[in-house]
Amino acid sequence: MIRSEILKDIAPILRDKLVVCNIGIPSQELHAIDDQPTNFYMLGTMGLASSIGLGLALAQPKPVIVIDGDGSVLTNLGTLPTIGNNAPSNYILMIIDNGSYGSTGDQPTYTGMKTDLAGMARAAGCDNVVEVQDVDTGEALQKAIEDGVATVMVVKCDSGNAKMPVISMDPVVIRDRFMKAVAG
Amino acid sequence: MNIDKKIADDLVANDIRFVTTVPCKQLAGVIEEVDQRDDIFHIPSNKEDEGMGLCAGAWMGGKRPAIIMQNTAIGVTINTLATLIQYYRMPLPMIISYRGELREPVACQVEMAVHTKALLAQLNIPTYHFHWQRDVEEFDNILKYTFMCNKPVAILTDANFWGGYGDQ
Numbered sequence: 001m002i003r004s005e006i007l008k009d010i011a012p013i014l015r016d017k018l019v020v021c022n023i024g025i026p027s028q029e030l031h032a033i034d035d036q037p038t039n040f041y042m043l044g045t046m047g048l049a050s051s052i053g054l055g056l057a058l059a060q061p062k063p064v065i066v067i068d069g070d071g072s073v074l075t076n077l078g079t080l081p082t083i084g085n086n087a088p089s090n091y092i093l094m095i096i097d098n099g100s101y102g103s104t105g106d107q108p109t110y111t112g113m114k115t116d117l118a119g120m121a122r123a124a125g126c127d128n129v130v131e132v133q134d135v136d137t138g139e140a141l142q143k144a145i146e147d148g149v150a151t152v153m154v155v156k157c158d159s160g161n162a163k164m165p166v167i168s169m170d171p172v173v174i175r176d177r178f179m180k181a182v183a184g
Numbered sequence: 185m186n187i188d189k190k191i192a193d194d195l196v197a198n199d200i201r202f203v204t205t206v207p208c209k210q211l212a213g214v215i216e217e218v219d220q221r222d223d224i225f226h227i228p229s230n231k232e233d234e235g236m237g238l239c240a241g242a243w244m245g246g247k248r249p250a251i252i253m254q255n256t257a258i259g260v261t262i263n264t265l266a267t268l269i270q271y272y273r274m275p276l277p278m279i280i281s282y283r284g285e286l287r288e289p290v291a292c293q294v295e296m297a298v299h300t301k302a303l304l305a306q307l308n309i310p311t312y313h314f315h316w317q318r319d320v321e322e323f324d325n326i327l328k329y330t331f332m333c334n335k336p337v338a339i340l341t342d343a344n345f346w347g348g349y350g351d352q
Contacts, residue, residue, distance in 0.1 A: 020241070040244070042268075043267070043271065044263070044266075044267025044268065044271060045233075045237070045263060045264050045267045045268040047233070048233065048234065048236070048237035048240075048264065048268065049237075050237075051234045051235075051236075051237025051238050051240075051241065052237045052238070052240050052241040052244075052268075053241060054237075054238055054241060055202070055237065055238035055239060055240060055241025055242035055243075055244075055245065055249070056241035056242065056244055056245040057241070057245075058202070058225065058227070058238075058241075058242060058245070058247075059202060059241065059242040059243075059244075059245025059246055059247040060245040060246055060247075076231075076233070076234055076237075078229070078230025078231045078234050079230075079234055079237075081230060082227065082228075082229060082230060082234065082238075086227055171271045171272045171273075172272060172273050174272070175244065175272040175273070175274070178244060179244050182244060182245060182246065183246065
């Protein structure tokens, strides 16, 4: 499976949850598959999805699911110790690890070589790290939500992107409707 | 006047409940003060752009944030300021240790100091410079201004403001 197939699979689980989605094609795919006011789409700032989601989870009690990527986590590795030492029980970081920088043309990342993101998360202090195969994502995500403990999911899948339109929504509109959904 | 306490008092009075910090020798006192306040959730960041991400999330979650960092961080965070904080129109008070200014003992710090105000001006970020201890009296107004206009706002605090470096 590629990322867009996973997103289609888990869209019913994500629908009423607060979702912070990674820059580029992941946000375009989620937006095209099931746009919701509870989705915060990143239009820029590679690497910060996990941090934005952590701040959000610490500030309010609703479950927060971050859809991140291997390349983006690699660009903000300092996030893992911060998560490991501070993540509250309503925080789920789902790293779609396809071993490539999808939005820039599928150049390989180091996680397709020797680097193990799950191992890095554990070493950073994340207590609950689960490695998941693409087909099992929905089941693992549902379990993480029901368990109610801070979770880092590393979802292994194939490299590749669906052809989706660029998000044309104004960033202030994305942010404003998201904040209303958070407060609602 | 205890400026560390005054800054923390003003943060609390302006309902700022989420503060992230990247350490600096000059800022050690205010970071410790923030850490000890029950009213403020203090979360250290490993890098300043990560900290701005945390602040963005906290604000969308209903908590007013602030970041405490060095001016070298302006070099690290330009993309984050432009494409996250400014693009989504978010408020962010940035309490910045202005290294490389008068009474600075480390020459390398001057290399980013000479770019700091120019970079902030290029980003159209409202910028205030505290040089005398009495300048802190404006801090409360600056915080109110930040959350009125939903912009990142820089408060540069130099070595003279903090009382110099002692014997260094």
